[in-house]
Every structure is written in C-alpha cells, then in structure tokens.
Amino acid sequence: MIVAFSVTPLGVGEDVGKAVAAAVKVVRDSGLPNRTDAMFTSIEGEWDEVMPVVRAAIEAVKAYTNRVSTVIKIDDRVGVSGGLTAKVESVERHLAALEEGGGE
Template identity: 80%
Template sequence: MIVAFSVTPLGVGEDVGEYVARAVKVVRDSGLPNRTDAMFTSVEGEWDEVMPVIRAAVDAVAEVAPRVSLVLKADVRPGVTDALTAKVESVERHLSTS
C-alpha cells in the first residue's frame, strides 16, 4: 500500500517546517520507500509496517505541539510493490509520448 499523509502542528505559529521535519525524519528513518513534497509525505509498505510509522510521525510532532492535524489517503493494493516509483514513471512515460 501507499499512504500519502500530512502532519500539521497547530498552535505553533505559521513557520511549521521545524515541526514537520520531525515527522519526515521518522519516515525516512523507517527504511520504507518514501517521498516528500510540498504537501504530503508518501510511504509504501504493508499495513503493519506503514501505520506504526505514521503514528510515530504524529507522535514526534505531538511532543512539541499542543495539537496535531493528520490527513491521509491510502492506495491499498495487495501484492503490488514499488508502486511509489512505478506510478510516477507511468505518468512520465505518457507525457513523453504526448
């Protein structure tokens, strides 16, 4: 599965990069395939691998923020691996032939 999620600290002001970096570090340290962009971090793995990482990312932000907002979207496809890369490559391939 791929889960795209966003962890937002609330009550800490407008500059949240320092807080969000705590969540991203948890994901990167997990060893699971992941990608971060301006809006979401995506992580790929099995349910039992991905969900504890997301919880740990939220907990890392909750340690320094009074409130945390979590948004997530999941693509659950049993048996599919490397979709994080393959989906983007498919779009790029179609763009290059247009």
C-alpha cells in the same frame, strides 16, 4: 500499500518546518520507501509496517504542540510493490508521449 499523509502542528504559528521535519525524519529512519513533497509524505509497505511509522510521525509533531491535524490517503492494492516509483514513471511516460505528439 502506499500511504500519503500530512501532519500539521496547530497553534505554533506559520513556521511549521521544524515540527514537520521531525515527522519526515521518522519516516526516513523507518527504512521504508518514501517520498516527501510540498504537501504530503508518501510511504510504501505493508499495513503493519506503515501505520506504526505514521503514528510515530504524528507523535514526533506532538513534541511541538498539543494539537496536530493529520490527513491520510491510502492506496491498498493487493500484490503490488514498487508502486511509489511505478506510478510516477507511468505518468512521466505518458507525458513524454504527449510531448512527442502522441495522444495515448
């Protein structure tokens, strides 16, 4: 399963980088495959591996505020691993084909 989530501290002003970094550190320290971009952090593993990490990331942000907004999107596909990388590689292959003039 891949879980993409964002954790936002509320009531701390515009600069939320320090609190968000605390959440990302929890994810990276988990040892599970992960990727962070400007809007979400994605983490890959089994349900019982991933969800405690998401919860710990939320708790890490709570150290900075009493209110946290969390958005979670889950892609739960049986029998698939390495999806975090494979999905991006697939899109890159299709982009390369389009750039070379191929339509498919």
